[in-house]
Amino acid sequence: MVEETVIQVINLYKSFGKQQVLKGVSFSVKKGELFYIIGKSGEGKSVLLKHIVGLITPDKGKVLIEGMDIHQATGVDALKLRRKIGMVFQYGALFDSMTVYENIAFPLREHFSLSEKEIAEIVKEKLALVELEGIERKMPSELSGGMRKRVALARALALNPGILLYDEPTTGLDPLLTEEIDNLIKDTRDKTGVTSVVVSHDIWSVIKFADRVAYLANGRIEFIGTPEEMLETDNQMLKRFICARLEDKLMTSLFNACRSRGSCTS
Template sequence: MIDISNIYKSFNSKQVLAGVDLSINTGETMVIIGGSGCGKSVLLRHIIGLMQPDRGSVKIDGTDVSRINRKELFALRKRLGMLFQGAALFDSLTVAENVGLGLREHSEYSAEQISDIVNKKLEMVGMSGTGGLMPAELSGGMKKRVGLARAIAMDPEYILYDEPTTGLDPIMADKINDLIIALRSRMALTSIAVTHDMVSAAKIADRIAMLHQGKIIFCGTPEEIKRSPDERVQRFIKGEAD
């Protein structure tokens, strides 16, 4: 379980998070929505310890991410996977090396065992046979799928998605949504996705939370968000300007 409690974060004089409270239950998929620049990715970075809050805490199974040392943080991160917005594949490594890097660094598996696991993960995301390609040879959708294979390579308990469908055509975006749903049921993952794509949010979410001006202003199921009386929520999900 992930428990985000009263998180504040500002950059220079700009307050980005202003008292965020959110709980994500084990096994559920929580989608955090909100306008561009509202702090969704910043919140995600706090969960995995890439940023430290000015105030408040992020607890993963009771461990406060901002109060542990680097060694403990690295041990915790082995239980998490993250898909970055631009996939963040390592340019100088092949697809297979990208996916297998975590295993090579942290496991005692032999090169053949790692190769088997990498092939299995690539197969899970529909990228079989691409292990020898370089990231520069992949399309945007393929990069996301390889990024996803890398994120699940270590069999994490939690997976974080930063804008998983942004920049993809609708069909590829739907394929990524299907993959997220399939991975969740196959690997019993607890997932947190940040997106402003409402089609994706409605499809993959068990619950949706909306971040607005540094606070969570709504949290509920995809059905409940449609019935929310909050005008800000309705405007966002219908895509209406002020």
């Protein structure tokens, strides 16, 4: 089977005021892939992600979603294109005036005329997918950070998007919760086959599950490849980024253990 490219980022440039954030970023993501974008904080990873979903318009370059330019599309085309992409925001971005149920039902109500019974069924199904049941009546403010992210994922899944974007899903979570969310991202991909792009600076998340990884630095993609290739990289900056303060060999053995178990904590 030929692997189909769903996201194509071509030569993207963006600056805010005098600060140039993206200086010619290009890469593509294949269908069903679990693709990580890593890099230091403040390197423009989230900005890049927001370009893919069309929230930010680039100064130059384009983003093709299944061959269609998301920044050029207007009217109904733009809406259709945006429905193919779900996004999980860093802090969930749940509507805090609505219950969990209303949050997940929101995109369904907006785009389909479903009966209340059908909506309830879909909401239940999506909540089961993220392993949260029976919290439909709660308000987002009553949930913990991890639960809020799960609900956000359930909401992003409500429209059955072909592409899911995660903005720093594990930043600010404790190691156990990080592991939980990482597993959830992988499980979601495995269950639904959704193309997943994850922005992260957590190297262990990448090692565990990534199919491919891109390293963003100095406004460019400095490295792109599988996690195995990443470990063999010659790029000094990336090497430092991976190893942090660990010895190279120690890193390799940790890598192997982590990779084979699909877990870094057990």
